[in-house]
Amino acid sequence: MKRKIAAIFAADIAGYSRLVAEDEEETLRRLASYREVIDDFIARASGRIFNTAGDAVLAEFPSAVDAVRCAIDIQESLRTRNMAYPPSRQMSFRIGITIGDVVERDGDLLGDGVNIAARLEGLAEVGGICVSRAVHEQVANKLSVQFADIGAQEVKNIPTPVHAYMVAMRREDGTYATPQVKKVVKAAPAPHWMWPLVVGVVSVVAIGVGGFLYFTKLETGQVKSVEASLPPVAVPSPSPTPTMAAKAPLPVPTPISAPTQMAAATPAPIPSTPAASNGKFPVDAVPFIGERQRSFLSNEYSAAGDYKAFALSIGGFTGASINQPNEESARSAALDQCQKRAEGAQSPRRCELYAVGNKVVYSHGSPPMPPQPWVRHDGVTERPFAAKDFPMLRDQARTRVENIYAPASKSRAVALGPGGQYFMVLGASSVEEAMRRSLESCGAIAGSACMIVTVDDVFVVPIPTLLRATGFFHAATHPSIVADARDDVVRKFGDGTGWNAVAVGTAGRPGLGLKADDEQTAVNGALADCARHDSDCHVIAIGPFTVGPIN
Template sequence: MKRKIAAIFAADIAGYSRLVAEDEEETLRRLAAYRSVVDDFIARAGGRIFNTAGDAVFAEFPSAVEAVRCAIDIQESLRTRNMAYPPSRQMSFRIGITIGDVVERDGDLLGDGVNIAARLEGLAEVGGICVSRAVHEQVANKLSVQFADIGAQEVKNIPTPVYAYLVAMRREDGTYATPQIKKPAAKPLAAGVQNWMWPMAVMVVCLVAIGVGGFLYFTKLELRDKARDSLQASNHAAPVTAPAPTPSATAVAPPPVTPATAAAVAGRPSSVPALSTSERFSAEAVPFVTDRARVVLANEYVAAAEPKAFALNLNGVIGLASSQPNEEAAKSAALEQCQERADSIQSPRKCELYAIGSNVVYPHGRPPVPPLPWFKRDPVTEKPFAPAAMPFMRDQAQARLEGNYMPGKKSKAIAVGPGGNFIFYTDGATVPEVVRRALETCGALAGVPCMIVAIDDVFVVPVPTMMKATGPFRPADNPSIAGDARDDVARQLAEASTGWNAVAVGSSGRPGMALKAASEQDAVNGALGNCAKRDSNCHVIAIGPYAVGPN
């Protein structure tokens, strides 16, 4: 056994027993999907899961900053996924984080640090985060995060009260949710205190309050004058300004199967290509932003005087600062400017540093995107876009498309991830711009490449109508297809870039395919006929890019 100091992260699902009692199979399936998302975020943030029990997750991080950043990313991602479900069926985590001395034994961690993290998790709001004072001290000046001080809290099996803070989580509309302040721990008065003592206690408190109030009043006058002088002295360092892009982007939650789960099932890593901290800044390589913003960066940021910094968020909002007194001031100014712009357009995404000086420091790497070309126009399969025809979309998602994408100005595009999560942008300068941005944002959220399904008011992929689309079709890991035939199916589908395609399999997993058919009906009939030549009990499993099942 060895001792060490670590940031301990504890997460648990609120109301898990009720969810299981109402629908055990669906709850367990969603738990596996959500856990895949949580595990992926923890791994990408440099954390290590050391214990799990049912719906609970315990992880260690070498840095409190990374632990809190990871927790925020997890809660924002799961909040998006929960939007697809009614409030009674939403699956939300509580997360607690502390820094403590722990003992490591056979890979597991034990000690007060683990216990306190678990108790802080219990103090967190549903979908929220609660941290100890030690974590707050480490994070307060390093992350653009708001906290609510809830004071010292008495928690089970911990002898002394734990001083705690709640993290103010960002709502979908970009505003901050005000945490519900929990009452600090209070020791009960001894049973022997007599009623006659209360008037005396009240009088003493009043006298003390009067004295303290007077002291604070005069102190406030002095501090206000000093603060005014300090502000005037610092106003000479102003950040470089840049036009704030106004993206019209919406992210909608997927059904239970998540991209990370899909990658795990397929045996593929869902990691994102890493950006080296030594990579030089290039405006053309900045993701998420508009082409116009790239021009601003090339003209203003590249030539700006150091110390300088550049921040952005997933919706393409940017913030620039240059000619600052030092690097820390540049970082703070860039993040503040970016976040103010993000808040003004109600972007739910937080801003992060992308570059300091001429070096890229963005921690998440380049977003995964599919190989070029990102879309193909085929009159044989194209048809007018309709929200109700979007594959594996719930009513809430269709309503968002109806209310936001349909009336949106061109150029516009929709990208869909493997789990059904989607991103769209409207009112873009060009089709290539909105396609790139939609794929970059969707890929960053999903962790794997997404697919463009609609451009302007047209579906640009074949959308099944004869059967129900249940998800993206991935022949390389489809268990219905015999193992020795999967690669060949994947290759032939990749080469058939036009027309309607369909795949059918029989009881022995022998596939039958129809490629480049003139209609959906022709593709289905052709696939079934081809399958019947080599297998029995054939049925269609894919139409176009989608896995399908009965309507």
């Protein structure tokens, strides 16, 4: 690992989950198109993308000027593209930029600089850009850009406020709109004449408390806790670009209880503890977590009275607080506990509240999941796992899978997304848990259902070797297959065990090679079948994957 100073660029889509829920296929297609624009601008500005996850992009630049200029170009280009869509379907990015000291590991960047850029992105307006003071100082006299000073902003899990600026974006008429953001109001300092009075009061109180402690035996209540155990490690790998692994064991949430207060000299009425929230907490519906965490939620959290809260991240990290003095304390304690665990494992995933009391407040809903069964075992196509043969991953990602997944303890599984996203769950209590958690986390990252590719030491789907896997094959919507033949391909291809392949010709008439004993036989059968009613045939799918030439 090495340290360096870099300009960090963080971007994601505002309202991405809603867009996917309304029209998944159109959203994913447009995201791919917009990502091409973003990737091109970043490359032209000498930037490097070091992490992606679903709609999010993290990149580094050699200078703040390059990063801000690139961000402006991206936002103006995408604003023009969005004009072709109604407001409810526009796909707008928010971008945050800072300069920071970061650590490079296996091509990925870690450190406060990355975290601050992500927080600044959260402060940005929809379609806007938010930068740190360090960036503003670097670019203010070098670019013809207007800024709005929004002051020091308190951001989650950053110990000191971040002084931020909004970049004024150009309107359609060519003028610039300066963002109107309310500054953080700081408490006015106490007048100088009050300090002697304050010192006197504190002295009197200290003497009184000292006398009280001398004559009074203090009793402290015990803080309820749950002994941490070592459940499975969730390793998020959300994109073909290598990302960080959550390498630390994930403990069962230790509920944070409000401390018992010391007895006062004059006992005050003790407020009654609110009863548990009405309604049963839906433990079985909580995504991303293992059976041990679910057991905690069933036995400890559900039975506790208010005030309480539960937080989680896509990576499976959790935090819980019970018996807090108020709802806000419960929320804050649960989020802080979860985020500390995630950051301790160097996970880039932010924690979010899942429940307050027994009420689910998680806004993203259930992650997209494939239909069951998630795996159909077939001795003809299954073969031993080898990281070098893992489909749709870049070399760095394959190396990461080999170093982390291959030596890990069972039960374990890897889920793969349609855009090359992947997620590993290691050391789960069962194969079923490993598959469920990897599919849930991968689906949340990708925004669409993922596929189980590996369970323990076995590839459980046919892995093409004659051609390169390029994506997931969906016969019902594949544009190369003529429309009136798609249903027949879906029916025949879906029922086939063994090796299966699809070929098409210039007219889009498909040829099928079904239930073959090996990949080559399936390919030959598909090409021969296609040649009977079409010309210039080529293979477009092998097993569950679309395929193309090996580079």
